[in-house]
Amino acid sequence: SRARGRAVPLDGTWVCAVLAGPELLGSIALTGRAGLADADRLLFERASVVTALLMLLRRSVAETEDRVRGELLGDLLARTGDPGTLAARARRLGVNLNRRHSVFVAHSEVAPRHRLLAASARSAQALNGLAGLHHDHVVLVAPSDAPGPSAQTLAAELGQAVGFPVTVGAAGPATGPAELPDAHREADRCLSALRALGRTGSGGAVADLGFIGVLLGDQADLGGYVQRTLGPVLDYDSRRGTDLVTTLDAYFAEGASLTRTKTLLHVHVNTVVQRLERIGRLLGPDWNAPARTLEIQLALRLHRLTQGPRP
Known part of the structure; x- marks a missing residue:
């Protein structure tokens, strides 16, 4: 049918290719008719032509709207x-740009960019947002108060749509046109960090990158980082009137030496051990692993800065 541009019978079903010149847009099928008179067959083939015209019109309208949305996005950023x-x-x-929006920058190492852009445009329209190319990257702006989780969802959706892993960096939320460019720059840096960390195919915001996110953020949420990293210990100290955070700080300051830590704190070594065991239960068994200790020590320093000098 595609080669001849005519309807053909196949196991009791008539099939006609829907063509726009040499491009195959799809096909239509007529069932329950073992045979077709010439007039009926001609009518069926005319239906495929009308279908092709309607599909081309719809595609043209969608492409125009995508272009308008992409131009607006470029002007905003x-x-x-x-x-x-x-x-x-x-x-x-x-x-409605008066709503809180997050900015997402998407990248795929394998998928053709035009396919990623088309999939992103569909996602943006479904979310009442915008999508387009900006600085050779696919960018989306969509209503969201939670850029990190939204980026994870978007990475999965786009990856499924294009058939290849898609990495999405996010930032926000931002309100109004004036805040979007800064959010875009942060989302772009987040995407670069995700790729450098080997997290291809995932999505996230700077808050999801631990101490790296603190270094990358334009307006780093230092208090949020401290709370995410040390929250259980700080909450325990607040409820019980203890000072586990000071023990933890001293432990790292003394190079993880129990002997030097107990000397610094003027307590028995068994007391230090008990406190560290409690800290381990609060922070998790991997709290003393190299990667975690780096984050915890940075959080301790930031906490010390925000609390001010000790009397």
Whole structure:
């Protein structure tokens, strides 16, 4: 049918290719008719032509809308134009920039960029957001208060759509046109960090990168990092009136030496051991592994800074 542009019978079903020139758009099938008179067959073939025209029209409309959305996205991220005018353009596309939006930068090592862009445009429209190319990267802006989890979901959806792993860096939330460019830069740095860390095919925001996220963030949430890293110990100290965090700080300051730690704290070595065991139960059994100790020591320093000097 594709070669001849005519309907052909196949096991009691008539099939006709839906063509736009040499491009195959799909096919239509007519069942329950073992034979077709010439007039009926011609009508069936005309139906395939009408179907092709409708599909081309729909594709043209979608491509135009995607282009308009992509142009708006580029102007937003480049700070081109008056914020009020940009917001009005967005409203005409059903996008309310007064809502809190997150910015996502997507990349695939394997998938063709046009396929990733097409999949991203579909996801953006479903979320009442925008998608387009900016600085050779596929960028999405969509309503979200949780950029990290949203990036993980988006990475999985886009990966399934294009058939290859997709990595997504995220930042936000941002409100209004003025905040989007800074969020985009942070999302771009987050994507670079994810790729450098070997987390291809995943998604996340700087808050999901531990101490690396603290270094990358424009407006690093230092308090949030301390709470995520030391929260159980700090909460325990607050509830019980203990000072486990000081023991932990002293332990690392003395090179993980129990003897030097007990001397610094003026307590018995068994007391240090008991406190460290309690800390291990609060932070998890891997708290003393090299990767975790690096994060914990940074969190301790940040906590010390935010608390100010001791009297």
